[in-house]
Amino acid sequence: MADDLEKGLEGVLVAESELSFIDGDAGRLIYRGYSIEDLARGASYEEVLYLLWHGELPTEDELAAFTDALEDEREVSENVLATMERLADADERPMAALRTAVSMFSASEPEDDADPGDLEATLRKGRRITAKIPTALAAFERYRLGEEPVEPHPELGLAANFLYMLTGEEPDDVAAETFDQALILHADHGLNASTFTAMVIGSTMADIYSAVTGGVSALSGPLHGGANQDVMEVLIEIDESDLDHREWIEQATEEGRRIPGFGHRVYNVKDPRAKILQERSEELAEEGEGKWYDYTTTIERYLTEEKGLVEKGIAPNVDFYSGSVYYQLGIPIDMYTPIFAMSRAGGWIAHVLEYQEDNRLIRPRARYTGPSDQELVPLEKR
Numbered sequence: 001m002a003d004d005l006e007k008g009l010e011g012v013l014v015a016e017s018e019l020s021f022i023d024g025d026a027g028r029l030i031y032r033g034y035s036i037e038d039l040a041r042g043a044s045y046e047e048v049l050y051l052l053w054h055g056e057l058p059t060e061d062e063l064a065a066f067t068d069a070l071e072d073e074r075e076v077s078e079n080v081l082a083t084m085e086r087l088a089d090a091d092e093r094p095m096a097a098l099r100t101a102v103s104m105f106s107a108s109e110p111e112d113d114a115d116p117g118d119l120e121a122t123l124r125k126g127r128r129i130t131a132k133i134p135t136a137l138a139a140f141e142r143y144r145l146g147e148e149p150v151e152p153h154p155e156l157g158l159a160a161n162f163l164y165m166l167t168g169e170e171p172d173d174v175a176a177e178t179f180d181q182a183l184i185l186h187a188d189h190g191l192n193a194s195t196f197t198a199m200v201i202g203s204t205m206a207d208i209y210s211a212v213t214g215g216v217s218a219l220s221g222p223l224h225g226g227a228n229q230d231v232m233e234v235l236i237e238i239d240e241s242d243l244d245h246r247e248w249i250e251q252a253t254e255e256g257r258r259i260p261g262f263g264h265r266v267y268n269v270k271d272p273r274a275k276i277l278q279e280r281s282e283e284l285a286e287e288g289e290g291k292w293y294d295y296t297t298t299i300e301r302y303l304t305e306e307k308g309l310v311e312k313g314i315a316p317n318v319d320f321y322s323g324s325v326y327y328q329l330g331i332p333i334d335m336y337t338p339i340f341a342m343s344r345a346g347g348w349i350a351h352v353l354e355y356q357e358d359n360r361l362i363r364p365r366a367r368y369t370g371p372s373d374q375e376l377v378p379l380e381k382r
């Protein structure tokens with residue numbers, strides 16, 4: 001048994017997967033062989049979900065049936081709505097509300113009795129979770145605003161329907177397409193921390209609700225999905241600062257601040273998803289406020305070209321440009337990480353299913369560094 005310690009499991013191979021591949025030196029990402037650029041420009045989030053879950057892109061008929069099945073599962077129970085309302089009243093964070101909602105969805109699961117090894121049933125459960133997440137999240141936001149939830153729109157796809165349920169207004173084409181693209185870009189990414197969390201839970205043959213709840217929990221941290229919210233908070237800090245954005249980043253670097261949205265365990269160059277989101281951010285800036293795009297590009301240029309971070313393998317990751325895209329779409333800042341989860345649920349479910357097809361309990365070990373041969377002193381004598 002090898003005794004090498006790989007802190008953070010860096011580079012440790014633990015599974016085989018056909019789902020996504022990352023070339024961290026070339027800045028390339030594929031889902032089942034399709035480049036992320038082609039998928040973002042030529043497919044919808046529903047097509048990508050189908051690809052991840054069923055192994056190939058759907059035909060028109062398959063997509064229509066799949067979309068209908070997702071639409072049929074959008075409603076959430078009265079209990080979930082009541083809980084969203086109570087959590088909104090209690091000023092809970094949306095990511096925590098989502099964690100609670102996913103866990104609660106199982107209470108109305110019609111196939112609750114299915115055998116854990118029945119992967120077809122797991123896939124249907126996963127579809128229900130994916131369809132319901134936007135509804136629960138949007139309801140939470142409506143309650144926070146003191147408004148009633150908006151019923152799902154039967155004519156709109158998952159991305160546009162989420163924006164509709166959030167605001168009560170049908171999004172324009174630019175907003176709907178940009179948001180759909182953002183969902184595609186976030187759907188899967190190898191064995192990132194939240195996917196691995198979901199897989200570990202799935203490897204015990206626990207149900208998919210538990211696995212997705214665990215995925216949401218792992219994604220929430222600032223080293224992972226939580227960074228997209230942190231990036232926008234940094235941009236707002238710059239905006240409110242007396243310094244101009246160039247001076248701000250110089251000072252932040254001198255103070256040794258770690259800038260969110262930079263650095264990645266796998267990429268040594270700019271994340272290909274960040275490039276696509278940067279393009280979207282630039283387009284939105286041309287129509288609206290240009291300053292957010294200016295701030296991000298100034299930070300990127302300063303850190304990469306002047307501070308040479310790229311030479312150290314530290315470049316913008318997916319979270320660096322998503323924040324300013326969502327901000328320009330009018331989405332509340334603390335919804336950014338839940339939106340990431342809304343998309344990544346598709347990847348978590350795909351990985352759990354793939355792993356369970358040839359399941360083996362995930363159980364690594366730690367090198368014990370504690371004392372040995374301790375003598376137990378009775379409580380009253382300690």
Ligand SMILES: CC(=O)SCCNC(=O)CCNC(=O)[C@H](O)C(C)(C)COP(=O)(O)OP(=O)(O)OC[C@H]1O[C@@H](n2cnc3c(N)ncnc32)[C@H](O)[C@@H]1OP(=O)(O)O
Nearest residue numbers: 222223224225227258259260261262263264265314317319
């Ligand atoms: C969707 C996602 O999860 S993408 C990642 C989202 N998270 C962020 O953007 C948060 C900011 N980034 C980070 O904290 C890290 O880059 C992580 C957590 C993403 C990757 O972490 P790891 O692979 O463990 O790298 P680690 O934290 O050990 O950093 C390696 C080196 O890069 C430096 N580094 C990493 N990220 C940054 C950053 N954002 N700014 C400045 N320096 C950085 C570290 O200081 C360290 O330098 P050193 O070797 O001189 O000490």
Ligand SMILES: O=C([O-])CC(=O)C(=O)O
Nearest residue numbers: 188189191192193265318
């Ligand atoms: O792959 C990772 O470690 C983090 C990431 O970019 C993602 O999950 O999308």
